[in-house]
Amino acid sequence: MKSPSATLLAEVRTFRQNYPEVRYVDLIALDIPGHFYGKRYPVDMLEKVAAGSPLKLPQNAVLLGAQGGLFKIGDYCFNDGDPDANRRLVPGTLKPVSWESQPLGQMLITSDGTEAPIEFEPREVLTKVVERLHHKGIHPVVAFELEFYLFDKKLDDGLPQFARDPLSDDADDQPNLHIERLSRFSDVLDDMAQTAKAQGIDITVITAEIGPGQFEINFCHCDDGLRAADWAALFCRSTRGVALKHGYRASFMAKPYLQFPGSGMHVHVSLYDGAGNNVLAAHQQQPLRHAVAGCLALLPHCMPIFSPNHNAFRRLGGTVNAATRASWGFEDRDACVRIPESDPRNLRIEHRLASADANPYLVLAAILAGLEHGLETRQEPIAPLNEDRSSGTDFPVDMLDAVRAMQHQSVVRDKLGAEFVDVYCENKRQDHLAFQQEISAREYRWFL
Incomplete structure (x- = not known):
């Protein structure tokens, strides 16, 4: 069986072969209100992430309110130093985006399955139940x-x-x-x-x-x-x-x-x-x-x-x-x-x-x-x-x-x-x- 990184790397390389015009990929995850947040990555950098390079985003991005603002929730957001948290790529979700004016790709990311999952990330909550x-x-x-x-x-x-x-x-x-x-x-x-x-x-x-x-x-x-x-x-x-x-x-x-x-x-x-x-x-x-x-x-x-x-x-x-x-x-x-x-x-x-x-x-x-x-x-x-x-x-x-x-x-x-x-x-x-x-x-x- 292929290792997770080998499988992801093969997915990224296949995507690049099939869609050579795509230069950027949106790495996205759902926050608590149900909105996507994330980063737009150059596709060559995505290969490095797939091969095992760290992928980090602010932990508190999950806590955004419906209008994108941050609320003081315990020590989160204002008393925790706004730390980064590891994310991983979700295999099988790298797909082309056809509704934007320029060629793009998108791929889901999540903290579940990392060494320190975010306990309040919606996908992690479901993962634990399943x-x-x-x-x-x-x-x-x-x-x-x-x-x-x-x-x-x-x-x-x-x-x-x-x-x-x-x-x-x-x-x-x-x-x-x-x-x-x-x-x-x-x-x-x-x-x-x-x-x-x-x-x-x-x-x-x-x-x-x-x-x-x-x-x-x-x-x-x-x-x-x-x-x-x-x-x-x-x-x-x-x-x-x-x-x-x-x-x-x-x-x-x-x-x-x-x-x-x-x-x-x-x-x-x-x-x-x-x-x-x-x-x-x-x-x-x-x-x-x-x-x-x-x-x-x-x-x-x-x-x-x-x-x-x-x-x-x-x-x-x-x-x-x-x-x-x-x-x-x-x-x-x-x-x-x-x-x-x-x-x-x-x-x-x-x-x-x-x-x-x-x-x-x-x-x-x-x-x-x-x-x-x-x-x-x-x-x-x-x-x-x-x-x-x-x-x-x-x-x-x-x-x-x-x-x-x-x-x-x-x-x-x-x-x-x-x-x-x-x-x-x-x-x-x-x-x-x-x-x-x-x-x-x-x-x-x-x-x-």
């Missing part, structure tokens, strides 16, 4: 579904405008599920799909959703949870880039219009043992019920992950299929945890609560932690919505309440890491308070 499940003989298979809106490239006084129908040049302002919308916007949607595939992302179904200019793209089921989350993160980046190239804005904002459905991140998860048997389907599906109970038990304490900003909480209890309580059901899209109809081999849960702009690494880590907790405690879930439409337990619908519910919950701290939970909760608290430090035009209209 590795713990593997040690228990449990192997997740994961598929993400992401909804997003297309807007006109130009904003109107800072507000989004409906995407222009390329056939009529009229605003695409009619909410519908019509297949014709896929035809009308086929140029940009096809480019998004082909670009995603060029990034190594296995996508399947494209759907015109209910909101005006709203679409959903599904990903294939993947037996590597980290790679599945990588796909979701990279898809958001490439989709925004392709949209701009075609004269649109693509946004994964949770609730861009109050009167239309929000955009969600739906995650399908099934669990298999080492022999390939579906763990959830064993013993008349009793493990499925336990897993559902665990998900519902932790859900109210993971709301800052599923709804990571002020706008995401607006989506809850919205016009279509957005739950207001922690609930579950068979073939029921009003439930947070839906059990799609399937044969025993493919039995799975569909977690539907997270907003489309949530961090995919953390969303998946929280879901897997809930499944693990349920399999450990073997509790029975509450009644499904199919039996009782009022079934469900409350969860916080405000960021500060959600942070309080998350920070001191012992199971969440144990499953996701106490250091991560403290850092994440303070980051969300500070982001929320910073968001409040502006007087809106509505306040002047109401109270001046």
Whole structure:
């Protein structure tokens, strides 16, 4: 077998042969709010990194707020000297970038797998959860579904405008599920799909959703949870880039219009043992019920992950299929945890609560932690919505309440890491308070 450095070096050299016009490669990683940060490397220097030269970036880049600012979180950022931390290249992620004006490449980097991983880096948090499940003989298979809106490239006084129908040049302002919308916007949607595939992302179904200019793209089921989350993160980046190239804005904002459905991140998860048997389907599906109970038990304490900003909480209890309580059901899209109809081999849960702009690494880590907790405690879930439409337990619908519910919950701290939970909760608290430090035009209209 090749050593990791030999494999990476071969990947870089093959890339250079296939794309000789590329002179720079963006080395990127996802921070806590779900934005990419990184460095643009000359491709010849990338060969040196692949061969084993150190790759260091500031540790605290992971802690950036939604607007890129740094918050004082314990001793981080202002009392720690802003140290560098090692990163490594993620094999198999060096791909061309087609949406920029100049030839570029991009490649994921991470601290997981280094000598001193950053405990609060999102990919490292997910890595720990996946590795713990593997040690228990449990192997997740994961598929993400992401909804997003297309807007006109130009904003109107800072507000989004409906995407222009390329056939009529009229605003695409009619909410519908019509297949014709896929035809009308086929140029940009096809480019998004082909670009995603060029990034190594296995996508399947494209759907015109209910909101005006709203679409959903599904990903294939993947037996590597980290790679599945990588796909979701990279898809958001490439989709925004392709949209701009075609004269649109693509946004994964949770609730861009109050009167239309929000955009969600739906995650399908099934669990298999080492022999390939579906763990959830064993013993008349009793493990499925336990897993559902665990998900519902932790859900109210993971709301800052599923709804990571002020706008995401607006989506809850919205016009279509957005739950207001922690609930579950068979073939029921009003439930947070839906059990799609399937044969025993493919039995799975569909977690539907997270907003489309949530961090995919953390969303998946929280879901897997809930499944693990349920399999450990073997509790029975509450009644499904199919039996009782009022079934469900409350969860916080405000960021500060959600942070309080998350920070001191012992199971969440144990499953996701106490250091991560403290850092994440303070980051969300500070982001929320910073968001409040502006007087809106509505306040002047109401109270001046």
